[in-house]
Amino acid sequence: MAAAIEATARGCEVTVLDESARPGGQIYRQADPRLQGTEFAEPTELARKKRLLGRFDEIVHAIDYRANAIAYAAFGNGEIHVQVGDGTEVLRPDAVVLATGVRERAIPFPGWTLPGVMFAGGAQAILKAQRTCPGRIAVVAGCGPLPIVVASQLTRAGTKVAALASLRSPLSILGSPGGLWHGRDIIREGVGYGRSLLQAGVARLTGYVPVRALGTGHLEAVQLARIDEHGQVVPGTVREIACDLLAVNYGFIANSELAAMAGARIRHDPDGGFWLPETDENGRTSLPWLFAAGDTAGLRGALVAESEGTIVGAAAATAVDTAVATAAPTVAASDALTEAIAVRSRYSRFARVVRQTLSVPVALWRTATDDTVICRCENVLLSEVRAALESGHHSLNAIKRNERPGMGWCGGRMCLHSVAVLAELHAGVAPGKMMTPRPMARPVTFAALARQKRAAAE
Amino acid sequence: MSAVTTDVLVIGAGFYGLSSAWSMTRLRSGARIMVVDHGEFASGASGRNGAGFRMQWGLDLNILLCKESTAFFENAAELLDYPRGIELKQDGYLVLAHSQKALDKLNASIAIQHRYQVPSELLDADACVEMVPSLGRNRLVGGTYCARDGSASPFRLLDALLVASRREGVDVRYGTRVERIDQRDGVFIATIRDATIEAERVLLCTDWAVPQLLEPLGVELPVTSLPKEAIVTVPCTPRVKPILISLEHKISVNQLARGSIVFVPTRAREGSTVESTSDFLGWAAPKVVDLLPGVADVPVLRTWGCVSSITPDMQPILGETPIEKLYVAVSSFRGFMTCPAVGRMLADLVVNGVSDDPVLAQLTPSRFKAGNTIIEPLLNQE
Numbered sequence: 001m002a003a004a005i006e007a008t009a010r011g012c013e014v015t016v017l018d019e020s021a022r023p024g025g026q027i028y029r030q031a032d033p034r035l036q037g038t039e040f041a042e043p044t045e046l047a048r049k050k051r052l053l054g055r056f057d058e059i060v061h062a063i064d065y066r067a068n069a070i071a072y073a074a075f076g077n078g079e080i081h082v083q084v085g086d087g088t089e090v091l092r093p094d095a096v097v098l099a100t101g102v103r104e105r106a107i108p109f110p111g112w113t114l115p116g117v118m119f120a121g122g123a124q125a126i127l128k129a130q131r132t133c134p135g136r137i138a139v140v141a142g143c144g145p146l147p148i149v150v151a152s153q154l155t156r157a158g159t160k161v162a163a164l165a166s167l168r169s170p171l172s173i174l175g176s177p178g179g180l181w182h183g184r185d186i187i188r189e190g191v192g193y194g195r196s197l198l199q200a201g202v203a204r205l206t207g208y209v210p211v212r213a214l215g216t217g218h219l220e221a222v223q224l225a226r227i228d229e230h231g232q233v234v235p236g237t238v239r240e241i242a243c244d245l246l247a248v249n250y251g252f253i254a255n256s257e258l259a260a261m262a263g264a265r266i267r268h269d270p271d272g273g274f275w276l277p278e279t280d281e282n283g284r285t286s287l288p289w290l291f292a293a294g295d296t297a298g299l300r301g302a303l304v305a306e307s308e309g310t311i312v313g314a315a316a317a318t319a320v321d322t323a324v325a326t327a328a329p330t331v332a333a334s335d336a337l338t339e340a341i342a343v344r345s346r347y348s349r350f351a352r353v354v355r356q357t358l359s360v361p362v363a364l365w366r367t368a369t370d371d372t373v374i375c376r377c378e379n380v381l382l383s384e385v386r387a388a389l390e391s392g393h394h395s396l397n398a399i400k401r402n403e404r405p406g407m408g409w410c411g412g413r414m415c416l417h418s419v420a421v422l423a424e425l426h427a428g429v430a431p432g433k434m435m436t437p438r439p440m441a442r443p444v445t446f447a448a449l450a451r452q453k454r455a456a457a458e
Numbered sequence: 459m460s461a462v463t464t465d466v467l468v469i470g471a472g473f474y475g476l477s478s479a480w481s482m483t484r485l486r487s488g489a490r491i492m493v494v495d496h497g498e499f500a501s502g503a504s505g506r507n508g509a510g511f512r513m514q515w516g517l518d519l520n521i522l523l524c525k526e527s528t529a530f531f532e533n534a535a536e537l538l539d540y541p542r543g544i545e546l547k548q549d550g551y552l553v554l555a556h557s558q559k560a561l562d563k564l565n566a567s568i569a570i571q572h573r574y575q576v577p578s579e580l581l582d583a584d585a586c587v588e589m590v591p592s593l594g595r596n597r598l599v600g601g602t603y604c605a606r607d608g609s610a611s612p613f614r615l616l617d618a619l620l621v622a623s624r625r626e627g628v629d630v631r632y633g634t635r636v637e638r639i640d641q642r643d644g645v646f647i648a649t650i651r652d653a654t655i656e657a658e659r660v661l662l663c664t665d666w667a668v669p670q671l672l673e674p675l676g677v678e679l680p681v682t683s684l685p686k687e688a689i690v691t692v693p694c695t696p697r698v699k700p701i702l703i704s705l706e707h708k709i710s711v712n713q714l715a716r717g718s719i720v721f722v723p724t725r726a727r728e729g730s731t732v733e734s735t736s737d738f739l740g741w742a743a744p745k746v747v748d749l750l751p752g753v754a755d756v757p758v759l760r761t762w763g764c765v766s767s768i769t770p771d772m773q774p775i776l777g778e779t780p781i782e783k784l785y786v787a788v789s790s791f792r793g794f795m796t797c798p799a800v801g802r803m804l805a806d807l808v809v810n811g812v813s814d815d816p817v818l819a820q821l822t823p824s825r826f827k828a829g830n831t832i833i834e835p836l837l838n839q840e
Contacts, residue, residue, distance in 0.1 A: 075736035090740065261734075391621065398499040401613045409692055411760065436762075439734055443692050443757030449743035450754070 001025075001056040002309025003097045003293050003316065006336060008059045010317035015064040015091065017071045017082050019442075023056055024049070025101060026121060027302040029128040037131035040153040042189040052306060071100075073439035074262040078289050083444045087451035095289050095316040098259055099309060102252035102273060102295045106414055107360065108374050108382070109367040110212045112248075116219025120150040120249035133159045135245025139222050141210050142249035143167035144358040145190060150247055152193035155200040162241050164197060165208040165224045167250075168357065176353045183350025186303070205239070211367050213246055222246045231366020251358035253417055254296050260437035264290055268434075271359040272298045274417050275434045282331065283312030284319075291316050299355055303347040310340035365421050374422070375415040377408020385419060389427040396420060396435045406435055409443065463656040464492040464629070466808060467648055469636050469671070470663030471495035472504035473612075473794055474787040476619035476630070477801025478661055478808070480538070483626035487809045491628045492655065494648075496635035500616050503665055504793060506732070506764030508688065508710045508722040510701045511795035512551040512607040513576045516567030516835035519773070519817045521574045523796040530798035531610055539625070540618035544610040547715055550700035551607030552586060553836060554749075556597040560705045563835045564602045571604075578604040592697040592752020597706070609701055609712050612794055639671050639784075646784065661785045661808050665793065666730060666767035668786050677779050680826055681788050683730040684766045686722060687738045689746075691756045693717030698750065705836070707749045709742075719753060721746055732763030766791035771831045776800060777807065777822040786823055 001023060004014045016023075022030040028049040031037075039046055066084055073081040080091045104119040111117070118134065120142060126134045137160045140151040151164040170190075173180060180187060197204075205224055211233055212223040226237040254273035260266050264277045264285035276298045283291040293312035294305030314331050322329040331337065368374070370383035380403050388402040396419060399405060405419050406412030412419075412435055423429050466482060468475045471493050479493045499505070511531060513524045535543040555561040564580065571578045581589070583598045624630055636648045639660060648655040662668050666683035693716055702711040709723040723742045738761065747754045767788045769775055774796065775788040785808055787800065799817075807813040820832060 073734075073736075073739075075734070077736055079736045081736070081739075088740075090736070391617075393499050395498050397501065401500040401505050402617060407760075409759065438760050438762055439739065440758055440760060443759050445755055445757045446691075446743045446746050447754040449739045449758060450747045452740040452743070454740070 001052055002306045002340075003099060003313030004063060005055055005059055006310045006313030007097075007317040007320075008063055009334075009336065010314060012317045012320050013064075015093065016066065017069040017080075018065065018067050019070055021067050023060070023065070023067075024053060026125060027305075028053060029125060031129050031131055035131050040127055040156040042192045044185065044189055048302075070442045070444070071258060072442045072444050074258040074290075076263040076287070081439070083442070083448055086448055087453065088444060088448050089453040090455060092455045094320040095291065097283070097291045097293050097312055097316050098277075098296050099293045099305070100255035100258060100296050102254050102299065103413055104249055105251045105253050105274075105360075105417060107250050107364050107367075108372050108418060109210055110369050110372050111215070111219075112210075112213055113373050113376055114213050114215050114219045115217070116215065116244050117213050117246045117248070120146050120247040123245065123247040124150050124153060127153055127157055133157050134247075135159055135243070137162050137243045138245040138247060139163050139165065139210070139224070139241055139243045140247045141165040141208070141224065143360060144249065144251055145170075145354060146249040147247070148190065148197070149193050150249070151202060152196040154247070155196050155202065159245070161197070161200065161202045162243050163203045163205055163224065163239075165205040165210065167207070167209060167360065169206045170194075170357075173353050173357060176356070179349045179353035182346045183353070186350065208237070208239070209364060209367070210246060210248060211238070214240075219244055219246055227363060227367060229361065229363050231363040250360050250364070252295065252299055253413075254298065255413075256292075256296060257411070257413070257437055257441045259285055259290065259292055259296070260434055261439065261441065262287060262290055266434055269298060272355060281311075282315035283308065284315060289319060291319075299351070299358065300348065301351045301354060304344050304351050307340040307343035307347070310336055311344060362421055362425055365418060365425055374418055375405035375408060375412075377410050377414070378404040380405045380415075382422070385422055386426055389423060394423055394427055394429040396423070399423065400435060411441070460652070461654045461656060462492075465489040465657065466491045466659045466661065467646065467655055467657035468493040468661045468663055469648070470502070470665065471620070471630055471632065472502050472663060472665065473616065473619070473797035474665070474789060474800055474804070475661070475663035476616065476623055477797040478663065478787065478804040479628045479630070480619050480623045480626065481801040481805030482809055483623065483628060485805060485809050489809055492657070493623070493628060493630045494634040494636060494650070494655070495630075495632050498632050499620070500613055503764055503766060503789075504612060504616055506688065506762060507612055507794050508712055508720055509609045509612050509714075509794065510551065510607070510710060510712050511609065512553075512604065512701070513574075514551060514553050514567070514571060514578050514602055514604050514607060514836060516563065516570060517832060518570065518574070519820050519832070520792075520834055521571060521576060522817050523799045525574060525576065526799035526802075527796050528606060531615075534610070534615065534618060538618040538622040540614075540621060542614065544614040544618055545715060546608065546610045548606055548608035550603055550605040552581075552589060552601050552603045552700045552702050554586060554593075554601040554702060554704040554706075555599050556704060556706040558599060561599045563705070564600070567836055568602050576604060577606060578602050589700065590698055590702065590750075592750050594748060594751045596748055603700065607701065609714070615794070636671065638674055641675070641781065659783045659785070659808055661787065661804060663787045665789055666765055668788055672779065672786070675781060675784075677781060677784075679775065679779075679786065679788070679823055680770050681775065682768045683728075684724070684768045684791075685727050685729050685731050686724055686764050686766060687734060687742075687761050688764060689721040689723075689739070689742065689761050690759050691719045691753070692759045694719065694753075694756045697752055697756075702749075704749055707745050709745060709749060711750065718759065719756065730765050732765060734761055734763055770826060772834060772837055773832055774800065774821050775823050776804060776818055777824075779823055783811075
């Protein structure tokens, strides 16, 4: 939204492709306007949401905003392929900003595929979009700030949160007071969420992780425990808690598939979003027409994303104006840009502190047992991944060709980072190249592909 | 520079390379066999094909190659001691004609197939649609069907050949690119970055890329490449029981046991890239919907690229080059379905130095100099 606002202000014709039905993405997700009810976020966060959505609303009639539009492929020639309704369209813009955000990082453990186990962000999306609770009694677990926020919001929405298990204490961030100072307003929101948890009497378990989800057909209980560096449960620490919702978040993985598909150079950053497009300070990738803003280019959080959207929007607008194919042109200054650069700089320091809380030890992947599903789409078990590794298939492509993780519906978005970690754990091979990115980023029917509109060639 | 020696060096660990190497071990000649491949497991054309096999051809030699290979596929798990199996699926193969001319070709071919006891039959358009209700009737005039044709997993077959070869002592090395081949004192020297492999005999199984290693040796082979792209859908209800090819649409269709449907359309292109092209799906989707309106609602999951070898007569090239003890194997886009037979024949030729196989005699590299052309009528290729 921020990039579109800035590029519009600079006189560009802007098209926004939004996979969702309404603008806002995950952080500022909007419910259906017909739905009544309150939101569960802190008032300051809701004020930020209102402000950005309001600014976007002012330009939305001047731009080509497409809801429910799925960008399913990007190519090195600058084409973006998108599904809208029952057809498809090929766009050929002068510059493209990818603001595709992140998905949550799954770490498989026995029982994690039981209905009732979901990502913390997924549970939050249900709260935001449907204003309804995804469970009656919840356990929330993981690392970083999201489990705290979600546990608190679930409490406010009427779910009983039986326990909040954190990999490390939230107080661990106090080790970086300098960075914290820059995010003091966000810390204040965190304190607000913490207060809700205290008032609701939510049990806090520090150093505990889910090691097994139990239930027949649906989640009935979860075992939380401390694990050692080998992934073994520390004796005497197992706590079994009855619940019908387990909301887990272990950090995030950037949605970088379109950048990789287009041929942008990709780097590897295990806790910072895994495979990320290389970008300069203006968000420009190795392809002169392709930009990445916000978490797509590495975990930064919502506040950095908003200011960075402005910065990248300005750079993309400049790329359109100058049509310079190689060198990075100078972006004309503006008040909005100056402010955005200052805001990004301030919150980036805070984001670095938060990032530290998202790192996870590889031992967590050792909680999976041989019969734990690693790839949900193709139902590939840990024993099968290990068998492939043992017969010498070490690269992601080779493991995929043998056991099919990553060949299913989601294209490996859910499992490939795990396969890479497992290759490191069980065969001692460093996670190599990202699996060859291919169309489609999302499935599209033959009928829609056959009804394809192509932008007129220039 | 380190040097290793072997008796037979096979370059290329695809179907032809691994099948030949494994077949060599069956001859119990005691020869040391090494297979090198520049990529990783199944990274070349062998891991990128449509996975179908058929005995429905119009040329004796193709029928013979595929008949022998089909019998192998039916017993592969046992022959290769690979309990997991190769995901064999024999739900038949339907070759479709959308013009009288194509139907005439099918009619002529079926007579030859029956000479070799291939259980194929001629169907009219109604019978085709009855067999595959998702088929469209646009221009459809009929087809031929053989129930013993089918598909298997290329990955499983390749892994089975790899495991069986290694078990028999074949030294298979991936990530090993042969940069050039020299010959000194009757020994071949293959250069690999900072190492060499010395071999008495060399079998080149790099398919469309064989000219790269042959040309510096002064050997010219008329082999070019055709890049293709394939489509796989999300798993869906059973809609296409037999494998289909349409001679006119130039598409093959294979619904796998897990429900996803693989389409391999062919269009005229040049080069040797496996990259996805931006206009492919927009070009292919209308053809798919015309051929099979009943799959229009199925979502496409992914596409991938592959490269086929093309020869002047669209037939494989198998045999000894003008350089003694240097052999080539070029599949001409049917390496998967012919590899058991081709591997057996080549193993015989390479290890024993001679072969009296009549099929091999028709596919020698020297046939182009002699001006012999053999035409296969049942191709769905450009």
